[in-house]
Amino acid sequence: MLVLLLLGGPVTRAVARTIQWSGSTWDVRPAGFGEPGPTAWTDSEAGVHVEGSDLVLSISRDASGAWASTELDGRQHLGYGTYRWVVASDLSALDANEVLGMFTYGGASPSNNEIDIEPSHWGNAGWPTGSATVWQDATAGLSQAKTFAYSSRPPYVNQFTWEPGRIRYLITDAAGATLLDWTVTRGVPVPSTEVPVINYWRFENAPPAGVRSMRLSSFAWVPPGHEADLPSLTGGAATGAAGPDGTASPAATPAPSPAAAGTAAGGWxxxxxxxxxxxxxxxxxxxxxxxxxxxxxxxxxxxxxxxxxxxxxxxxxxxxxxxxxxxxxxxxxxxxxxxxxxxxxxxxxxxxxxxxxxxxxxxxxxxxxxxxxxxxx
Structure with a gap:
């Protein structure tokens, strides 16, 4: 006999506040010090806020005077499907230690179901800023990774499609140029309790020359087979542009709520x-x-x-x-x-x-x- 229970998602850590953005609720990481970096983290309005339909993340000084980073965790476990982040800031113009993370994370150790898109020079300004990584064992450093160069034509569509045994990355710029088209078929994780995460931080906690900001115009998720349901974007990736200080906003179509996406298609x-x-x-x-x-x-x-x-x-x-x-x-x-x-x-x-x-x-x-x-x- 089976006793029916609904198993809950991952235990939600205490958070200072939540925000509503792009059709979803996000938990803001509480203030403190820790990985990655390790660095200080802030949950202040100056660190993370919404302007119109855009999410603006900033690395700024906290109350103690330390440079503090920001992170947001989605509340909804999504699993297989296409994850898309549209970034308005110029990702070719990052400083040497700036990191923007867009990824899934949670459960299923040792990989933690971490599927990354992380624009950064990783401490070396001569390296290209694009990187995509699928982790198999974070503790042992086992992963499959690819580097690429972001053009100077924002906004960018950063997305991956996660299916059983397969992850396909597809990253394009405002002109519609493909910056990365890469498929991983080995060591692909299966869904567990992971959620979408966005963070903006300093590699090796290196201080910036001044306040740094990053602007994202939308996040969207659709289940496999529903890529046509993703919001349309005008002019290749989107219209408009913004520099790394987040001074302009693109006119991207707002993303639908992940909960609103369908699950069955074409007689299946x-x-x-x-x-x-x-x-x-x-x-x-x-x-x-x-x-x-x-x-x-x-x-x-x-x-x-x-x-x-x-x-x-x-x-x-x-x-x-x-x-x-x-x-x-x-x-x-x-x-x-x-x-x-x-x-x-x-x-x-x-x-x-x-x-x-x-x-x-x-x-x-x-x-x-x-x-x-x-x-x-």
């Missing part, structure tokens, strides 16, 4: 829900369902992916079962009771993830997630 569908008397999926204590029911619809040959994860001590999840089933097309269903793939499950709490990929292994539906609990007999 999948779902997982509690089944049995009294089953419910609200956030409160629910009646006990007898099973978890997985359903799907596929117009052609495809693969059903079912993964069962158990919470890891501290945070994140560890995979305990993974089932791959070839589908010939049409509708189907699968009941999950006390076993998966012919193997019995130990009592405890689990996270059940379901997705469907087509014959080319492109994600067509999901991942759909449900928290479940297997009780002791």
């Amino acid at each position: 569908d999948c779902a997982v829900k509690g089944s049995g008397a009294g089953a419910t999926t609200n956030r409160h204590r629910s009646a006990t369902p007898r099973t978890a029911l997985i359903t799907w619809r596929a117009p052609g040959r495809s693969t059903l992916h079912v993964t069962l994860r158990r919470p890891r001590a501290g945070h994140g999840f560890v995979t305990v079962r993974a089932l791959r089933r070839s589908l010939e097309g049409g509708p189907g269903r699968l009941n999950v009771t006390r076993s998966l793939g012919g193997r019995h499950l130990r009592p405890g709490h689990y996270r059940l993830e379901v997705s469907v990929t087509d014959a080319s292994r492109a994600l067509r539906c999901g991942p759909k997630v449900l928290g479940v609990s297997v009780p002791a007999r």
